[in-house]
Structures are given as C-alpha cells and as structure tokens.
Amino acid sequence: MRRLWNHLNSKLFYKMLIVYSLLTVIPLALVTGLFYYRSMQIIETKIRESSKQNIVETSDKLDEMLNGIYQKAKNISIQREVEALLRNSNDSSLYPLSEMDQEVYKSEISALLDKERKSYPLIDSIYIFNNSGEVYTSSNAPGLESETALSGIAHLTPGHMIWAPFIDQGRMISAMEIYDQWSGIKYGVLAVTLSSDGMSEALASYKQGAFFITNLNGLILASTDKSTINTLYKLSNTGQSIINKRTSIYSSYNYISQMPKNAFGKEIRELTYFAIFITLLTWLGVLVLTIAILRHITSPLLRLNRLMRKAERQIFETMQGIKTTDEIAQICRSYNSLIVQINNLIEKVYKVELVKKEAELSAIKAHINPHFLYNTLESISIMAKESGSVEVPRMVQLLSRILRFSITPGLDDVPLNTELTFAMYYLQLHQQRYGDKLHWKTEIEEELLMVHVPKLLLQPIIENAIIHGIQRMDQLGWITIRVYELCYDLVLEVEDNGPGYLNDDDDASYRSEGLGTGLANVNQRIQLLYGERYGLSIHQPEEGAGTLVRMTIPIIIVKEAD
Structure with a gap:
C-alpha cells in the first residue's frame, strides 16, 4: 500500500487526476447525502403522523373489544340458569333446588359458556365462581393460577369488569362480581381469559412494527412477539425507532407501538443506490475527460523531465516542438535558454579549472613552508640546548607548539x-x-x-x-x-x-x-x-x-x- 502511495505521489499526472476526481466526487456525494437526509426527515415526519393515527385506531378497536367482552360477561351474569344456580348455592333454604335441577342448570351453564366462547374466538375460557368456591367453566378450560387475586381485583369496582395487571398461564384475564338484580347480594365472580394466540393474531394486523399491551408497571401482557409476553418492556434504540403510547379507556392498560425507522427506508435506500450509481457514472465520465486533458497538459512536462534527467548525466539537449504560449511553454523555453548558457559556460569552466590547479599548487607550497619552518625550529632548539642556553630552547619549544597547533589539519x-x-x-x-x-x-x-x-x-x-x-x-x-x-x-x-x-x-x-x-x-x-x-x-x-x-x-x- 505504501509503495502504491509513493508511486502515485511521485507523478504529477496522478496527483492532478486524484484532485480532479475528488472535486467531482465530493460535491456529488454531498448532494446525494443531503438529499437522503432531507428525504428521510420528510418521510419520518409523515410516518410519525401516520403512526399516531394508526395507534389511535388500534387502541379504539382494542377498547371496543374489551368493552364487548364486558357486555358479554354482563349478559352471561343475568341468564336464568346462572342466577338460579348461584342463588341456590348462596341460600338453598330460600332458593331450593333438587339435585336433578342443579345438574340440569350446571349442564345449561356449561353449554352457555361454550356457546359464548365459540361466538367470540378471542375468548379462551370463561369461569364462574360461587360464594362457596365451586367453579363452573366452559369446556376444556384449564385451572386458574390466580383465583384469589381475581376475586380481590373484582371487588375493587363492584359491578364492573376489571382487567388484571398480570397474566394467567400466558393469557390476559378479567374478573367481575355477580350480584342479584333485586336484592343486590353478591352471588359470585365471573372471569374471562383471552387466548394468547388469538391476541397475537389480532395484534398482527398492526403492520407497521411491533405492538405491546402492558400494565402500568410495563409488564407485557400481550404482544405481536409472543416471546416478550410476561417480560418488562424496555425502550431500546429509541433513536432508531418511532414509539407511540396510548392508555386504554376501559382498563389500566397501556398500548405501545414501536416501529423501526429502517422499515420505511426501503424506497429511500433504492433512491440512494440510484443516486450513487449516477455519481459513479458521472465520475467515470469526468475521469475519462480528465485523463485526456491531463495528458495534453503534462506531456510537455514529461518531456522536460526526461531532458533534465539527461542534463544530470551531462547530456545537454534542448526541447523541440514548443507550439503553445502558456506557462508550461515558457518554462520549456527558459530551460532551452539555460541549456544554451550551460553549453557556453562549459568552455569557460576549462579555463577556470586551469587557474584552480595553479592555485592548488600554490596552496601546497604554502602548506609545505610551515612544516619546513617547524622542522627548522626543532633543529634550532636542539642546537641551543647543546650550547647550554635555557631561554632560547624554551621560546623555540613554545613557538613550535603554537605553530604545530596552527597547521594541524582537520581541527577547525x-x-x-x-x-x-x-x-x-x-x-x-x-x-x-x-x-x-x-x-x-x-x-x-x-x-x-x-x-x-x-x-x-x-x-x-x-x-x-x-x-x-x-x-x-x-x-x-x-x-x-x-x-x-x-x-x-x-x-x-x-x-x-x-x-x-x-x-x-x-x-x-x-x-x-x-x-x-x-x-x-x-x-x-x-x-x-x-x-x-x-x-x-x-x-x-x-x-x-x-x-x-x-x-x-x-x-x-x-x-x-x-
């Protein structure tokens, strides 16, 4: 990679080619990016408005469903056989029934509950509890895990159906107390559970993303994704999703819709890919034109470069065929003028070299003379010592040291x-x-x-x-x-x-x-x-x-x- 970069960096043609390419690609990329960003903003705004309207419609449908179940439960509670059996279980002396009549009423109640359950596929099971704890259910109804809790929440608002803030065996569940129409005496509790599969199918009609039904604490009671049921709802990747929330009219439930932004970005991405294709196509067109233009511009520079490399090897040639008058042509003409001057100066150089050689000979002679003087002073010092003089050898020795120091080469x-x-x-x-x-x-x-x-x-x-x-x-x-x-x-x-x-x-x-x-x-x-x-x-x-x-x-x- 480094070798490739060094190769590109050593050629003016490649540098200019890269610059022209960047000047083309960068503006196109900016335009494409701004177009994508602005389009996503516009579409996201419209989707948010549509999502708000959609959750309102879905919430109304769910509330209508909850209200319908309440009306159905209320209708069941006033049926003759239900009242008769619950009165008897509450006060058999006041409302006596034979065992045969009791069995007949139980059979009729079971048939009634099956009929109501089948008429409303979303209902999973229906339960009726009398005050003695006896349970009457629809066919194949599983046992309840939260019978006591249901009785407690039903008692909070007598005469109204209360939807539980928990699930029973994966099912949403509601409960309502049953009262005598004339005396107002409580006879029992009616409970309705909703099918988890039925709720998932009902919520699956919400096509714009995930939909959740939660209690006030965020516990998921129903969802388009069954794996999330009975878990806490967490707001994750809020920057990547559009989230809307609405509270139910008939219950303490929250309806939450969560739609990922990439769900509506398909069209924008396709448009972006098209813009990128156009950008690349335009860049290729500009690249071809740029290469043709740069070849015309850099050709004289390449010729000039080859001639200058020859001049480094002392092969001096002028550049021929200069037809333009631009700055490059002026450089080429200046080079030709320089080559002519160099050829004229070459003859003078030989003369200068001769003078230089004479100067070098003079320098050699000047260098020899101090050495000769130094050697002579050493001889005088020896002769003075032999003659018995003290000061003269000392002065000659000092002078010799100074002279040797001054002529020692390589000590600037x-x-x-x-x-x-x-x-x-x-x-x-x-x-x-x-x-x-x-x-x-x-x-x-x-x-x-x-x-x-x-x-x-x-x-x-x-x-x-x-x-x-x-x-x-x-x-x-x-x-x-x-x-x-x-x-x-x-x-x-x-x-x-x-x-x-x-x-x-x-x-x-x-x-x-x-x-x-x-x-x-x-x-x-x-x-x-x-x-x-x-x-x-x-x-x-x-x-x-x-x-x-x-x-x-x-x-x-x-x-x-x-």
Whole structure:
C-alpha cells in the first residue's frame, strides 16, 4: 500500500487526476447525502403522523373489544340458569333446588359458556365462581393460577369488569362480581381469559412494527412477539425507532407501538443506490475527460523531465516542438535558454579549472613552508640546548607548539580547554620578552571547558592586548581572560590595563575603523560561521583605563566518539 502511495505521489499526472476526481466526487456525494437526509426527515415526519393515527385506531378497536367482552360477561351474569344456580348455592333454604335441577342448570351453564366462547374466538375460557368456591367453566378450560387475586381485583369496582395487571398461564384475564338484580347480594365472580394466540393474531394486523399491551408497571401482557409476553418492556434504540403510547379507556392498560425507522427506508435506500450509481457514472465520465486533458497538459512536462534527467548525466539537449504560449511553454523555453548558457559556460569552466590547479599548487607550497619552518625550529632548539642556553630552547619549544597547533589539519573547532592551553603558550612566549612586566589570569566556569570554539580565536585578541596595551606601558601589565555563559551564548573577554583603545593616539586607523585588521578578521570569521547576531565588540572598563574585547558565539558541545 505504501509503495502504491509513493508511486502515485511521485507523478504529477496522478496527483492532478486524484484532485480532479475528488472535486467531482465530493460535491456529488454531498448532494446525494443531503438529499437522503432531507428525504428521510420528510418521510419520518409523515410516518410519525401516520403512526399516531394508526395507534389511535388500534387502541379504539382494542377498547371496543374489551368493552364487548364486558357486555358479554354482563349478559352471561343475568341468564336464568346462572342466577338460579348461584342463588341456590348462596341460600338453598330460600332458593331450593333438587339435585336433578342443579345438574340440569350446571349442564345449561356449561353449554352457555361454550356457546359464548365459540361466538367470540378471542375468548379462551370463561369461569364462574360461587360464594362457596365451586367453579363452573366452559369446556376444556384449564385451572386458574390466580383465583384469589381475581376475586380481590373484582371487588375493587363492584359491578364492573376489571382487567388484571398480570397474566394467567400466558393469557390476559378479567374478573367481575355477580350480584342479584333485586336484592343486590353478591352471588359470585365471573372471569374471562383471552387466548394468547388469538391476541397475537389480532395484534398482527398492526403492520407497521411491533405492538405491546402492558400494565402500568410495563409488564407485557400481550404482544405481536409472543416471546416478550410476561417480560418488562424496555425502550431500546429509541433513536432508531418511532414509539407511540396510548392508555386504554376501559382498563389500566397501556398500548405501545414501536416501529423501526429502517422499515420505511426501503424506497429511500433504492433512491440512494440510484443516486450513487449516477455519481459513479458521472465520475467515470469526468475521469475519462480528465485523463485526456491531463495528458495534453503534462506531456510537455514529461518531456522536460526526461531532458533534465539527461542534463544530470551531462547530456545537454534542448526541447523541440514548443507550439503553445502558456506557462508550461515558457518554462520549456527558459530551460532551452539555460541549456544554451550551460553549453557556453562549459568552455569557460576549462579555463577556470586551469587557474584552480595553479592555485592548488600554490596552496601546497604554502602548506609545505610551515612544516619546513617547524622542522627548522626543532633543529634550532636542539642546537641551543647543546650550547647550554635555557631561554632560547624554551621560546623555540613554545613557538613550535603554537605553530604545530596552527597547521594541524582537520581541527577547525577545538574544545575551549585546548584553545586556552595554546593561548597560555602564546602568553608564555611573550613573557620571555617582557619578563615580570606581563602577568595574566583566567576567570572561567569549569563546565564551559568542553564547549567547542573556532581554533586560534583568542590568539589575535591577546596579541592585540600585548601590542596596543602592555607594550605601551611602563608599569606592571595585566591581561585577564574571562569566559562565561549569557542568555545561552558563550562570551569570551580579553581585558588589559593598558592606555586604552579610545586613548590610542599612535594608531589613528586602529581607532577610526572601529576594529583593527586582526580584530576585524576575527569578527568577520565569527559572523561567517554563526551569523550577524554574533561577533566582536570593544569596550572601555568602568575604571576608565585599559581595553576590554568581548566576543559572543553560540554554545556548541560536540559529543566525542566512543
């Protein structure tokens, strides 16, 4: 992948092709995305309105069903055989029945309950409890798990059917107390259960998603998904669904509809796929046109690139067939002009090379001479020692060390400690001449000794202090060398107690030019190495006598090789 990217990134044609493609695809993608987003908003708004209307209609139908069951239960409770049997079970002395009559009424009640159950397929079973706990049911009715609870909730609103906030064997269930029409005495309880399969089928007509019937605590009593019955309803992925809620008129139930948004996004997705197809088709068309145009634009650049690669191999050829006048043509003509100038300069280069060779020979001779001088000084030192002289060998030895340090190749920068060592040699050499008249001291922070400085940086400054300071004095002369750090720069100072730079009347050029020739060379050398902000300056000490030369260079620490 990285190799492919490097290949694409190395070609102007591919870069421009990618840019043109992005300029085409991005606007089309934005238009398609905005169209999809806005369309989804409009359709979602309409679906929400439709869903609200739909749950109202469904809730009304369910309430009508619950009310119908209540009317059917009320009708059952006033049937002759039901009243007769319940009165007898409640007070057999007041309402006596023979055993045969009781059996006949029980049979009739069973037939009645079967008839009512079959006339309303949604009903699963019908139960009648007398005050003695005896139960009369429709055929094949399973036993109840919540008989006592049903009696309790039915007693909350006498004469009305109450729908239980729980299920009995997976079935919704309701209960109603039965009273004597004339005396108002309670005879028993009538209970009706609804078929779970029938409720699922009834709710399955809700085509727009899932539908739930829950109690006030969120327990699912009926649902389009039977696996959720008798579990708590949880609002999940509310951002991905449209949820509506309505409370029943005839019960304490909540009707909840939940419709996923992707259920109505099919048409939008199809439209989006079509838009993407159009986008890709348009991009391919633009890509073909772009390739044709870019070939025309980049062809001269490719030719120019090949000619420039030849020029790197010293094969100088001009570009032919330039017919246009645009910026690329101007570049090609400029290249041709450059090649012509290069060909003209090649002849001059040979002459320059000859002059250069002569300069190199002169440099070699100049390099040989210091070596010859150094060797000669060593011979003089040996001969002086043999003659018994002490000072002459010492001066020759110091001068030899300084000369060897100055001509040693490959040492442009040296540690400050090394530079100070050879500055001391230079001072010791002059002390042989001036004796006790010349004294010196150093003030240096030890951690700065390993900082690298240009070689022979201090020697011209010390020489200037001796010639223009110590040499012009009759009394004791002092030279102080200071090195310290200031604002992350290295400051080197050479101070003498001579007559002073500003009082030097013997050398007008030294005073008027600001820096003498030696000092000017040092200042120019520092600025060439480190820039204009560094360099050399001359000051007069506060006491009013002497000269202080200050040099500022960056702090450079070179890590020594292992």
